Amino acid sequence: MPTNGPTSSDVVAGQKDPESLPYAMVKITPQVENVLASFAPQLAGGIQGPPPKDIHFGIGDVVSVTIFEAAAGGLFIPVEAGVRPGNYITLPNQNVDTDGNISVPYAGAIRAKNRTPTEVQRSIVDALKNRAIEPQAVVALIEQRTSLISVLGEVNTPNRFPANAAGERVLDSITRAGGPKGQGFDTWVMLERDGKRTTVPFGQLVYEPKSNIYAHPGDTIYVYREPQTFVAFGASGAQGQFNFEAWRISLAEAVAKAGGLNDSSADPASVFVYRGELPEVAAKLGVDVSKYSGPIIPVVYNINFRDPAGYFLATRFQLRNKDVLYASNAASVEDAKVMQQIRLVTATVNDPIVAAYNATLLRNSIKLAP
Secondary structure, three states, X not given: OOOOOOOHHHHHHHOOOOOOOOOEXXXXXXXXXXXXXXXXXXXXXXXXXXXXXXXXXXXXXXXXXXXXXXXXXXOOOOOOHHHOOOOEEEOOOEEOOOOOEEEEOOOEEEEOOOOOHHHHHHHHHHHHOOOOOOOXXXXXXXXXXXXXXXXXXXXXXXXXXXXXXXXXXXXXXXXHOOOEOOOHHHEEEXXXXXXXXXXXXXXXXXXXXXXXXEEOOOOEEEEEEOOOEEEEEEOEOOOEEEEOOOOOOEHXXXXXXXXXXXXXXXXXXXXXXXXXXXXXXXXXXXXXXXXXXXXXXXXXXXXXXXXXXXXXXXXXXXXXXXXXXXXXXXXXXXXXXXXXXXXXXXXXXXXXXXXXXXXXXXXHHHHHOO
């Protein structure tokens, strides 16, 4: 019979069909929602989130070195130093060379790459302490060219700027790049660090502070727009593709966006959400992942709206981008279609007979007329 999709019994039976694409059935319960919440995307997923360490020098950075001596007549301060403004000398600014060194008179090449100013100062003092009078050194970063953060994509002023020595979070970096161009609810943020990538909705950085982790030198932050959508089929009030128009929505909100359930055809106990899950998530849901090949396991979630508690569960179950929402027809609807078909066939056969019988009555009536 014509229908808009599988019945509830077809969905249950389909997971055991050897010729069909294998999938798992999972009933939505509070335990299932807790598992899914624990695997919600976070910007720190796979990437370390603690504050960055001290800024380290890199090749190309411009460095200033100032050397102090305790008294005149030493290595750097002449005897007639009384006319000088102080007992120190400032060397010309210099770049950290390709070998990772800077040059200090009488100390030679001092390693600077991947070291902090304090570490470089200590090395300079160690190299000069046997030649200068109680030397002290101050090393400062004049121009930062290596410890940079790049913010690209849908921001007002894409830029590559020095990392803040005090530490800054991802939202701070995006703000330095002028903020996102579009609406926050359809904006995504991708963070790349040390060859790893992770992506979350922009709204999650705003509303869930734990996702707004610290940016590190060398990070690349890519901001892009991609409206989140879901597709609704079956016995809902409307079928089609719908935008979230929010950074996240619940299953209850998705059903409402699709016009609710059709009162004359929907089975409230047979509302399904089709989604691909990672094996580790499916395993936590009680799925036997050994039966499936590939990195994504098809999972069909079922919620029962005949149960009043189902509405509370639907408000907590978060829809994901590209989910498929399907409401099955009630079994009585399919039975009514069969009866309608039988009636149509019977009427098709019976109508000529009735027409012939009526024609005979009419002819006899004409003959008996005076």
